[in-house]
Amino acid sequence: MIAISTTELRRNLRKYLEMATREKVVVRFNKSETVEIVPGKKVTVKDNDSDNTRLLEVLKRGEEDIAAGRFTEIKDPKNIWASIL
DSSP: OEEEEHHHHHHTHHHHHHHHTTSOEEEEETTTEEEEEOOOOOOOGGGGHHHHHHHHHHHHHHHHHHHTTOOOOOSOGGGHHHHHO
């Protein structure tokens, strides 16, 4: 196990993520709080097929809505309600 600060994690994120595949990495923050990064199961697209299928369906419906003109264009991001109402 290794314990590091959030600053150290930010500076060397890749190093500690790679290290976490082999051992537990404890990150200290807010002076008394900690988070553990631990080795885990590798996730592949096959492991999340149901989530990916659902996401692809939602994206396809969104594309169909846009093609059919079912959308609201926000002309002024500072005044969203003017575009919606």
